[in-house]
Amino acid sequence: MIDDTLQIWTVIIVLGLGTFLLRFSFLGMIGSRAMPGWALRLLRYTPVAVMPGLVAPLVLWPAATGGETDPARLAAALVTLAAGVLTRNVLAAIFLGAAALYLTPLLF
Amino acid sequence: MTPSRSAYLRGCLASAPFALVIVPFGLLFGVVGAEAGLNIVEVMGFSIMVIAGAAQFTALQMMADDAPTVIVLATALAVNLRMAMYSAALTPHLGKAPTGMRALIAYFLVDQTFAVSSMQYDRDPGMPLAQKVAFFFGAVTPICPLWYVATYAGAVLGTAIPPEFALDFAVPITFLAMIAPLLRTPAHIAAAFVSIAVTLALAFLPYNTGLLIAAVAAMITGAQVEIWTERRLAR
Numbered sequence: 001m002i003d004d005t006l007q008i009w010t011v012i013i014v015l016g017l018g019t020f021l022l023r024f025s026f027l028g029m030i031g032s033r034a035m036p037g038w039a040l041r042l043l044r045y046t047p048v049a050v051m052p053g054l055v056a057p058l059v060l061w062p063a064a065t066g067g068e069t070d071p072a073r074l075a076a077a078l079v080t081l082a083a084g085v086l087t088r089n090v091l092a093a094i095f096l097g098a099a100a101l102y103l104t105p106l107l108f
Numbered sequence: 109m110t111p112s113r114s115a116y117l118r119g120c121l122a123s124a125p126f127a128l129v130i131v132p133f134g135l136l137f138g139v140v141g142a143e144a145g146l147n148i149v150e151v152m153g154f155s156i157m158v159i160a161g162a163a164q165f166t167a168l169q170m171m172a173d174d175a176p177t178v179i180v181l182a183t184a185l186a187v188n189l190r191m192a193m194y195s196a197a198l199t200p201h202l203g204k205a206p207t208g209m210r211a212l213i214a215y216f217l218v219d220q221t222f223a224v225s226s227m228q229y230d231r232d233p234g235m236p237l238a239q240k241v242a243f244f245f246g247a248v249t250p251i252c253p254l255w256y257v258a259t260y261a262g263a264v265l266g267t268a269i270p271p272e273f274a275l276d277f278a279v280p281i282t283f284l285a286m287i288a289p290l291l292r293t294p295a296h297i298a299a300a301f302v303s304i305a306v307t308l309a310l311a312f313l314p315y316n317t318g319l320l321i322a323a324v325a326a327m328i329t330g331a332q333v334e335i336w337t338e339r340r341l342a343r
Contacts (some may be wrong), residue, residue, distance in 0.1 A: 041335075
């Protein structure tokens with residue numbers, strides 16, 4: 001149980017302000033100044049650089065199973081990825097991934 | 109219809125599919141927060157002031173594990189470092205907006221609004237500023253208000269969602285569905301591969317630092333492969 005009210009509000013306020021400053025960093029300070037070409041080239045890859053790394057451990061070692069690889073979650077991840085690549089449709093990928101997540105346990 | 113109004117509506121439409129994952133994700137945060145001992149004001153404090161699901165879950169988990177406040181903050185902020193990259197990536201498109209507007213955009217800069225907007229600006233870089241801003245707030249509309257409402261509902265219900273629903277997996281599925289359509293060039297595929305490989309190899313590092321190193325390596329990989337591809341095409 002979390003019962004330290006002072007800690008809770010310290011975390012909420014500092015995390016809130018810190019997150020806002022991260023989001024405002026470039027938008028706020030650089031403003032209308034143009035970014036150099038090499039920076040733009042790097043930043044083009046931000047989503048594919050961060051999100052796969054964020055997801056990989058969650059797929060392979062889900063906390064919900066105590067870190068043990070789970071066939072249903074693995075199948076759901078692979079189906080979502082394949083559906084997303086083939087259809088280019090985010091919603092279809094989510095639906096098919098969820099279907100794989102719920103149907104895989106029935107197969108075993 | 110004015111061009112800005114139509115851009116706003118296109119933004120709404122583009123991010124609407126994510127409502128389907130924001131709702132379970134927000135509900136889950138409300139439920140987990142309530143079960144961890146937070147009251148409704150505290151749970152809502154997280155979702156309104158931080159408005160970043162992954163970091164909120166991280167902070168909650170670490171407080172439940174009795175981690176010191178400084179470590180809780182450092183870890184949760186590390187999870188959110190990607191927001192600075194989002195900020196930088198949108199600056200060429202939205203940097204000329206008035207300061208107050210940019211502050212509001214920054215507050216609403218979450219994974220989904222970023223993904224949808226940056227894809228749109230990539231596709232149509234020549235869009236006028238007013239339409240780019242309108243598109244962004246269109247993308248915010250189906251996402252952020254639902255985040256507050258879903259969190260509130262989860263905290264009020266407080267009832268445990270049965271673990272069979274595997275709601276924890278809403279996050280990975282959403283992210284994967286967002287990434288997959290981006291894997292359209294060798295550079296994007298190489299960057300994604302490096303991101304995964306380096307994160308897994310550095311999983312032993314504390315506080316998500318492995319992910320940060322992996323992200324930097326992956327961005328450099330993507331940029332380098334892009335340069336090689338261009339050279340080969342130029343020949």
